[in-house]
Amino acid sequence: xxxxxxxxxxxxxxxxxxxxxxxxxxxxxxxxxxxxxxxxxxxxxxxxxxxxxxxxxxxxxxxxxxxxxxxxxxxxxxxxxxxxxxxxxxxxxxxxxxxxxxxxxxxxxxxxxxxxxxxxxxxxxxxxxxxxxxxxxxxxxxxxxxxxxxxxxxxxxxxxxxxxxxxxxxxxxxxxxxxxxxxxxxxxxxxxxxxxxxxxxxxxxxxxxxxxxxxxxxxxxxxxxxxxxxxxxxxxxxxxxxxxxxxxxxxxxxxxxxxxxxxxxxxxxxxxx
Numbered sequence: 608x609x610x611x612x613x614x615x616x617x618x619x620x621x622x623x624x625x626x627x628x629x630x631x632x633x634x635x636x637x638x639x640x641x642x643x644x645x646x647x648x649x650x651x652x653x654x655x656x657x658x659x660x661x662x663x664x665x666x667x668x669x670x671x672x673x674x675x676x677x678x679x680x681x682x683x684x685x686x687x688x689x690x691x692x693x694x695x696x697x698x699x700x701x702x703x704x705x706x707x708x709x710x711x712x713x714x715x716x717x718x719x720x721x722x723x724x725x726x727x728x729x730x731x732x733x734x735x736x737x738x739x740x741x742x743x744x745x746x747x748x749x750x751x752x753x754x755x756x757x758x759x760x761x762x763x764x765x766x767x768x769x770x771x772x773x774x775x776x777x778x779x780x781x782x783x784x785x786x787x788x789x790x791x792x793x794x795x796x797x798x799x800x801x802x803x804x805x806x807x808x809x810x811x812x813x814x815x816x817x818x819x820x821x822x823x824x825x826x827x828x829x830x831x832x833x834x835x836x837x838x839x840x841x842x843x844x845x846x847x848x849x850x851x852x853x854x855x856x857x858x859x860x861x862x863x864x865x866x867x868x869x870x871x872x873x874x875x876x877x878x879x880x
Contacts, residue, residue, distance in 0.1 A: 648849030697824030704789025790839030798847025
């Protein structure tokens with residue numbers, strides 16, 4: 608019996624080396640991880656398999672078709688779906704991609720995780736913050752480099768029905784249609800959240816559903832062309848997936864816990880992943 612207990616303790620000690628660490632917002636390890644995580648995000652294509660390249664090809668094809676038919680899609684949506692009820696719903700779903708919605712959610716999740724001493728939840732909140740920062744930088748950079756004219760201005764007045772109105776790099780800071788920042792942020796966040804809880808299917812369903820509704824709402828309210836949203840969503844997913852891969856690599860997602868238990872048949876142990 609003593610020998611079995613020693614074996615269990617040895618296994619527990621070895622597995623603890625693979626247990627996840629609780630990240631801290633201002634820790635040197637976490638701040639440094641922005642560089643390492645960013646490299647992981649950018650380096651993803653180097654490790655793509657045929658499934659990844661097939662998915663990439665599908666997104667590229669969808670984006671190309673959207674670019675070609677942006678004007679027709681815009682006209683169809685305005686003709687068949689744009690009314691007061693749809694606009695009200697769309698404006699509500701747009702909140703999901705707003706900075707002033709995402710950041711308080713991250714802060715609230717971090718506080719809850721600290722109170723409950725939930726390492727995975729805390730690591731998730733900090734990983735979501737990383738994804739959010741990357742999405743903000745990528746979105747802002749592409750917007751000023753392309754300066755694509757929006758279907759409508761901030762007051763909802765139509766400014767152009769030409770989806771090919773690109774003004775070029777740094778032409779103006781008012782034409783910021785491409786890509787959709789809301790789509791990029793919401794999908795980056797959704798992919799990160801879903802990636803931290805792969806065993807909970809409902810988390811992914813809820814996360815991606817919210818991101819999808821937010822993205823569709825940007826088209827319905829004439830804030831973006833369809834191609835803006837497709838590219839934004841794809842880049843958001845790309846960012847979130849890279850952040851999840853990095854956190855999985857350093858052990859921030861799954862944890863291993865072993866406990867010795869006494870049963871009617873003797874001493875046993877339970878391993879929780």
